[in-house]
Amino acid sequence: MQTNMPDIANTAPALQTGTLDWVGMGEIELPFIFESHGITPVTVNAKARAFVNLHKEDAKGIHMSRLFLALDTLSTEQQVNPQTLAQALDFFISSHEGLSDKALIEFKFELPLRRKSLLSGKAGWKSYPVILTSTIEQGVINYELSVDVTYSSTCPCSAALARQLIQNAFAEKFSQETLSQKEALEWLGTTQGIVATPHSQRSIANVKVKLDSNITQFDVVNLINTIEDELKTPVQAAVKREDEQEFARLNGQNLMFCEDAARKIKALLETQQYSDYWLQINHYESLHAHDALAIAVKGVAGGYRA
Numbered sequence: 001m002q003t004n005m006p007d008i009a010n011t012a013p014a015l016q017t018g019t020l021d022w023v024g025m026g027e028i029e030l031p032f033i034f035e036s037h038g039i040t041p042v043t044v045n046a047k048a049r050a051f052v053n054l055h056k057e058d059a060k061g062i063h064m065s066r067l068f069l070a071l072d073t074l075s076t077e078q079q080v081n082p083q084t085l086a087q088a089l090d091f092f093i094s095s096h097e098g099l100s101d102k103a104l105i106e107f108k109f110e111l112p113l114r115r116k117s118l119l120s121g122k123a124g125w126k127s128y129p130v131i132l133t134s135t136i137e138q139g140v141i142n143y144e145l146s147v148d149v150t151y152s153s154t155c156p157c158s159a160a161l162a163r164q165l166i167q168n169a170f171a172e173k174f175s176q177e178t179l180s181q182k183e184a185l186e187w188l189g190t191t192q193g194i195v196a197t198p199h200s201q202r203s204i205a206n207v208k209v210k211l212d213s214n215i216t217q218f219d220v221v222n223l224i225n226t227i228e229d230e231l232k233t234p235v236q237a238a239v240k241r242e243d244e245q246e247f248a249r250l251n252g253q254n255l256m257f258c259e260d261a262a263r264k265i266k267a268l269l270e271t272q273q274y275s276d277y278w279l280q281i282n283h284y285e286s287l288h289a290h291d292a293l294a295i296a297v298k299g300v301a302g303g304y305r306a
């Protein structure tokens with residue numbers, strides 16, 4: 001009986017020679033404990049992608065099991081932070097000596113955060129989609145952090161058109177020079193008074209930033225908070241009537257096209273001095289069946305698309 005198992009990746013000839021930019025695995029199921037500044041370490045259910053390049057032209061293939069097991073160690077014995085990710089990337093390279101000199105690990109997961117209501121003092125959970133990509137190339141580590149922030153956008157054009165209809169209705173209703181404050185106040189509280197409302201829509205800001213290579217901890221919460229503070233109308237978790245009214249006020253006072261939202265976030269990222277960023281604003285229109293989009297890019301963020 002033969003006991004030596006064939007080792008194709010190590011011994012078989014390549015059908016065709018050539019280098020490859022990335023080889024690895026996608027959709028790896030990987031729960032792990034994620035560490036980020038400002039929150040207690042939290043277990044997330046990530047989908048991982050793990051890659052190395054293949055620069056040896058005649059090698060049959062990479063050793064996928066080594067990448068998979070390194071990620072499993074990260075999941076079961078460690079917590080995910082910049083140090084442990086750097087260790088895993090180092091291992092990807094050292095376990096592929098002669099084959100690879102670049103490595104990439106990407107985690108896609110939802111980060112649950114406790115969010116306070118606007119006025120009522122209640123709180124609830126809100127999950128934020130996060131993609132954390134780390135690479136190593138010639139010994140240099142790079143981290144990219146991508147978050148999706150969902151918010152409400154009210155159309156400034158629609159708001160102006162609605163105001164004009166309200167003015168017209170007012171002119172028709174109160175044609176006399178002097179009017180009763182009581183009557184006008186009552187009328188404003190009716191559907192005939194506010195005869196039109198502007199359309200607003202659920203919107204998503206996809207923001208990807210390049211982090212400093214020397215960071216000692218991730219800070220996802222700060223990135224999310226600053227984006228929400230800038231947009232002013234993030235979707236809410238716990239909502240009582242007073243919160244809903246405040247949300248209506250915030251929407252009315254922060255009318256925005258997708259360009260307005262994009263410029264706000266762009267200016268914010270510039271002040272935070274990220275060396276690289278990419279952002280896409282998506283307004284999922286309620287007026288149109290299509291979406292309104294605005295994109296701003298600095299440098300080459302998003303270049304690591306394995």
Ligand SMILES: Nc1nc2c(ncn2[C@@H]2O[C@H](COP(=O)(O)OP(=O)(O)OP(=O)(O)O)[C@@H](O)[C@H]2O)c(=O)[nH]1
Pocket residue numbers: 007009010060061062063064065066
């Ligand atoms: N390179 C490569 N491996 C694949 C692919 N699809 C499945 N595999 C499997 O990945 C498994 C793990 O490969 P290796 O890491 O080389 O496994 P191993 O030889 O037991 O591990 P080492 O002794 O550490 O080299 C093998 O059983 C391969 O058949 C593929 O497209 N490319």
